[in-house]
Amino acid sequence: MGVSWCSVLRVVVVVQAAWSLVAGQVRYSVPEEAKAGTVVGRLSQDLGLEAGDAESRRLRLVSQGRRASVEVSGASGALVVSSRLDREELCGKSAPCALRLEVLVDRPLRVFHVELEVTDINDNAPLFPAARKNLSIAEFTTLPGSRFPLEGASDADIGANAQLSYTLSPSEHFTLDVKSSDEIRKSVFLVLTKPLDRETLPVHRLVLTASDGGRPSLTGTMELLISVLDVNDNAPQFNQSVYKVQLPESAAEGTLVVCVNATDPDLGIYGEVLYEIDTIVPASASDVFSIDANSGEIRLRGALDFETVTFYDLHVKAKDKGTSPLSGHCSVELEVVDVNDNAPEVWVTSLSVPVSEDAAVGTVVALLSVSDRDSGSNGRVRCAVWPASPFGLVSTFAGSYSLVLREALDRERVSEYEVEVRAEDGGSPPLRASRGVRVPVSDVNDNAPAFAQAVYTVLARENNAAGAELARVWARDPDEAGNGRVSYSVWEGGVGGASSGGGWRSASSYVSVDAESGRLWALRPLDYEEVQVLQFEVRAVDAGEPSLCGNATVQVFVVDENDNAPALLPASGGGAWSGSSSEAASVPVPGSGSVWAWAWASWGTPAGQVVAKIRAVDADSGYNAWLRYELWEPRGKGPFRVGLYSGEVSTARALEEADGPRQRLVIVVRDHGEPSLSATATLSVSLVEGGEAALAAAGSSSSSSSSLSGVGLRPAEGGASVSSSAATNVWLVVAICAVSSLFLLAVVLYVASRWAPRAAVLSGPGAATLVCASEVGSWSYSQRQSRSLCVADGAGKNDLMVFSPNFPPPPAPAPVPAAKESNAEAPALLDTVSGPPFLTSRPFPLFLPSVPSPGQSLLGGGSHPAGAVGGCRVLKDVNGTCEWDHLPSRPCHSPFGFCFFGKS
Structure with a gap:
């Protein structure tokens, strides 16, 4: 292709040179954009210059106002391209494009006119006025067939190189319509063939291409940016039709529940979406949720309560801002998750x-x-x-x-x-x-009244005033109301005995109990000599149905007062001759506390011989019954003396005839009470020979066994004398019979006491009770004592045996229910007395420090004669079997009513 262009160029240059020579000027033609150094023509040769003349004659090119892009080569004289030739720059759209050049030579100076035609090549592509053209077409409202004019492209080239044709990139919505007004001018239109949908394709990008007629053809493009104008033809659409959310009921106010999102493909206000809660199920939750109208955030405005509502259904609406707004809907299903916020x-x-x-x-x-x-x-x-x-x-x-x-x-x-x-x-x-x-x-009446003590021990002084309060018992019944209301009554008990008339007296005749308070009152003054121990039961009965009862034993110990003076007893035997002891014959003096008595003593009686014994008894007890005997007259050193506690009148020295035939002794018997009471005995002692004294004693003994007023008694102011020996013999026989009778009676009483049945335990008034004493011992007590009797056969004896009669049992008390057995415990310890060396009938229980053994002494203190054995024994049979009461803290008592103290 390059070879052909050069051959053409040479031919053109030769033809132009030849023509110029013919016409008087030289014409050359060179294509634009030829490279520097390209030979346009052999200028020196075409001008007829010889070889070498171009340099010697200084062949040169003269510019005429514009910069020439060609020059003359000095050696060859050729016209060559010196710089870029751009036809469009040199001539624009003019055709043809001829440059007129002047060429000068010297020797001689000549001017040649050279015409240089710059031929066009297709070096410029079509050019649109703008690289992009924006169009706006409304969707749906612009009908198919609508035409939109476009600006065509321009081409700097000329001729065929500038003839443009247009094409449009493929599109189902647009086509291109080109109208030619002339060969050069063309009108371009964009034609809509199908309605637009902005939501389907909001912008259409097309390319308009312009192609020139050059070989090869050059093209230019323009981008058509077609924006589809929006129409409010779309409702907002949520990205989810149902939003499912779980939220704990403890969620705080302001918690984000969900953010709903709706889009509207429309533009502008047609695509701006506003949110609102359309309905809420249940309707009562309208204040619980709120929604941001612009963002679609749903937040808690109130508290959730699983126990009230477990599920919420919110219907949310999104609408655009069009004149006739379109809306979309979705639902938010909120499940409330239970939290342990409710206590049972x-x-x-x-x-x-x-x-x-x-x-x-x-x-x-x-x-x-x-x-x-x-x-x-x-x-x-x-x-x-x-x-x-x-x-x-x-x-x-x-x-x-x-x-x-x-x-x-x-x-x-x-x-x-x-x-x-x-x-x-x-x-x-x-x-x-x-x-x-x-x-x-x-409450149910299931508790019987219970006394605070099973046995109440009460001390009451005798001669107390009627109506005096003795004590107070108290029973507790833990039941309530009537079941626990307790009433008291004297249930059973009493006293009986000879001094009370030989019959039974109920305790209710002595005491009474207040039914409500339990206070014990004395109904009449108590007499110790009549009643020493009053034992009875107090019953406490509640008011329940059926009623229950409880019993308590009350032991009232009457405390003795010194209200009885000593009483002198008549003599039980006559005087004893030959130094033997005898009791004085005595006669009470009516209307006074004195007794006149007489006795006989023989001359020559040695010192210490008992000639008489004064017998006295005091109905009181204890110290009040502790008697002492004092020789009131004669005072000084008389031939007689009186035992302080025995009442024995004995010789202080041997009797002499000088003492006279008769001695008158005044003896005062006093107790130890406060104040002390006393009685006076006058004893007349006749001093006779030994035989007369024996006869007198025998006569006195027989007379006292028959009658106090019989033979042998003498007037208070005189004595008696023995008249004859016949009388003496009679009295001797009588004395022997009396002594034999007394011995036989004593044997019978002893055998009867061994075989007699046990007496009742309850004490009562009666004759003289057991009183045992030792001058070196202490107190001991028998439960069946009544009155004090102190007997001594001689000053030198320490062994005493006295008896307490067995009282007949009292009448049987009222029956007691089997479940309410009376308490058999003995009264509590009331007093401890140390004093006289004998026993009294004061109620004085003896408590043992431990379980005693048979034969153990019960005397409280002091020393005992050598070989003495003391103790209180319970005799069970006639063989004398002895057994201690083994219950601790129980008084020692004898069911047979006697205690003994004797030598082993």
């Missing part, structure tokens, strides 16, 4: 109180209902009772429990229960609740 609840639906204390195990006390508003494990409730006993819970069905009795009740131990029912759910952490149930226990 416990209700008492039924309560059966009070509960009887004898109610059977399993008795239903209350019905309870338990619930928890939470669900699942948060709503599963466990229940328990505190304290666990005596009540328990039994589940009847779901959420319902029975409070039942599991153990027997005792109102006296617990009168009322505060039961707490505790409920706990299965949440994490668990919540708890409790309900208190007050269960009172109603």
Whole structure:
């Protein structure tokens, strides 16, 4: 291709040169864009210059106002291209494009005109006015066939190189219509063939290509940017038709529930979406949620409560801002997740109180209902009772429990229960609740009145005023109301004996008890000499149905007062001659406390011989009955003396005839009471020969055994004398018979006492009771004492045996129920007395420090004569079997009514 262009160029240059020579100028033709150095023509040769003339004659090119792109080669004289030739720059659209050049030569100076034609080549592509053209076409409203003019392209080339043709990139919506007004000008139109849809393709990008007629053809392009104008033909559309959300009920206010999103493919206000909550199910939740109209965020405005609403259905609407707005819809399904925010609840639906204390195990006390508003494990409730006993819970069905009795009740131990029912759910952490149930226990009369003491020991001084309060008993009944209201009454007991008229007297004749307070009152003054111990039972009965009762034993020990003066007893035997002891014959003086007595003593009686014995008794007890004998007259050193406690009148020295035929002794008997009371005995002792004294003693003894006023008694102011020996013999026989009778009577009484049955334990008034004494011993007590009697056969004897009569048993008291056995315990220790060396009948129980052994001494202190054995024994049979009462803290007593003290 290059060879052909060069051949053509040479031909053209030769032809032009030849022509120029002919026409007077040289014409050359060169294509534009020829390369520098390209030979346009042999200018020197074409101008007729000889070889070498071009350099010697200075062949040169003169420019005419524009820069020439060619030059003359100095050596060859050829016209060559010196710089880029651009036809469009040199001539534009003019055709042909000829450059007029002047060539000068010297020697001679000549001017040649050279015409250089720059021929066009297709070096310029078509060019549109703009690389992009924007068009706006409304969707749907622009009808097919609509034409839109386009600016055509231009080509700097000329001729065929500038003839343009247009093509459009493929499109189903557009075509190109080109109209030619002339060969050069063409009108280009864009034609719409199909309606546009902005939502399908909002922008159409097309390429308009312009092609020139050159070989090869050059093209130019322009981009057509066709924007489809929007029309509000689309409603907003949510990206989800249903939004499902779970939210815990504990979510705080302001919590984001969900953000809904709706899009509108329209533009502008047609595509701007506003959100609103259309409806809410349930309707009551309208204040719970709020939505941001622009962003679509739904937030909590109130609190959620699973127990009230578990599911919310929100219908949300999105609409655009068109003149006739279009809208879209979606729903938000909110599931509320349960949180353990509700504690269990416990209700008492039924309560059966009070509960009887004898109610059977399993008795239903209350019905309870338990619930928890939470669900699942948060709503599963466990229940328990505190304290666990005596009540328990039994589940009847779901959420319902029975409070039942599991153990027997005792109102006296617990009168009322505060039961707490505790409920706990299965949440994490668990919540708890409790309900208190007050269960009172109603009383049943199941407790008998019980006295504070089984035995009440009461000390009462004799001669007390009627109506004086002795003591107060008290029985406790733990039951309540009428079941525990106690009334008291004297139930059984009394006294009986000879001094009380030989009959039985009920205790109610001596004392009474206040039915309400239990105070014991004396109905009349008590006389110790009549009653020493008053034992009876007090019954306490409650007001229940049926009533129950309790008993207590009351032992009233009457405390002796010194209200009885000593009483002198008549003589039981005559004087003893030959130094033997005898009792003085005595005669009470009517109307006075004195006794006149006489005795006989023989001359020559040695010192210490008992000539008489004054016998006295005091109805009082203890110190009040402790007697002492004092020789009041004669004072000084007389021939006689009186034993201080024995009352024995003995010789202080040997009797002499100088002492006279008669001695008058005034003896005063005093007790130890405060104040002391006394009695006076006048003893007339006749001093006779030994035989007369024996006869006188025998006569006195026989007379005293028959009558105090018989033979042998003398007037108080005179003595008696023996008249004859016949009288003496008579008195001697009588004395022997009397002594024999007394001995026989003593044997019979002894045998009878050994075989007699046991007497009743209850003491009463009677004759003289057991009084035992030792001058070196202490006190001892027998329960059956009544009066004091102190007997001594001689000053030198320490062994005494005295008897207490066995009282006949009292009348049988009223029957007592088998369950209420009387207390057989002995009275409590009342007093401890040390003093006189003999026993009295004061009620004085002896308590043992330990269980004694047979033969053990019961004397409280002091020393005993050598070989003495003392003790209180319970004789069970006539063989003398002895056995101690082995109950500690019990008084030592003898059922047979006697104690003994004797040598071993």
